[in-house]
Amino acid sequence: MDTRKPLDLPAVSLMLMLCLIWSMQQIALKATAADFSPVLQIALRSGVGALLVVTLMAMRRERLTVAEGVWKVGCLAGALFALEFLLVGEAVRHTSAGHVVVFLYTAPVFAALGLHWKLPNERLAPLQWFGVGLAFVGIAVAFMRGADKGGEFSGVLWGDFLALLGGAAWGSTTVLIRTTRLSSLPATQTLLYQLLTGFALLLPVALLTGHTTFNPTPLVWLSLGFQSLVVSFASFLLWFSLLRRYLASRLGVLSFLTPLFGVALGAWLLAEPIEPGFVTGAVMALCGIVLVSGYGWISTIIKRGDSTSRR
Incomplete structure (x- = not known):
């Protein structure tokens, strides 16, 4: 019997905080990209x-x-984790933080497939x-916004595409964890496999590709501390804790506030433009993702409505 419960006020408050944190990680990468190479920053935050x-x-x-080959699957999950954030690190160099967070959050569609x-x-x-x-x-529709300048495959469109591939990598990680023995491991162990492998793979990539810019400004140190302590450690453990207590479908629907926060914060903090065409496509995509991930929750509402109407 599933003992997890519907959302209450503490859960909603914690989820709103998590959505804000997760939307800020792309903002931090973009804001410090000139002084701290994104791939190097992600590698170091994974290590810490x-x-x-x-x-x-x-x-x-x-x-x-x-035992029993679990480490192999764990390292594979870590490799997908590294690929996801390698793509994210490259994406923020070409497109806006708001675009990255929206395309990254297509992951549930790839996971569902x-x-x-x-x-x-x-x-x-x-x-x-x-x-x-x-x-x-x-x-x-969102991609068409990036290709409307003479039909050229612009740098922004390339960044959007990389972010979308990052979403596919994230979705693949979810499938791997759900369909292997990793699903029975404590959250700390699954997270450790991802962080350790991510660090081991991303640091050499950053060094070999010359993405080694590090200008230790106060903002850079603040970003690294935020990424390491808050994002990679505290937020992920809190998320896993919530999943053990509350219904995943309800939490999943709330998590899609993250892209909305990302676009809004990108416009506010980084003065990123918000194109009407992109917003139209993003809203359509997010509505589709909610239908996929929140199906159980939506079905419950529909059934309640039907039972109420028959009384």
């Missing part, structure tokens, strides 16, 4: 986050599970398929 998780596990006397193929109990319902179609139409 891994150290914090190791410290927490040591305090709990928790050991990392490596993968789980539909891998798990019989995760088959998509007709309303979810409609949501998938709506999301991809919205993505196409």
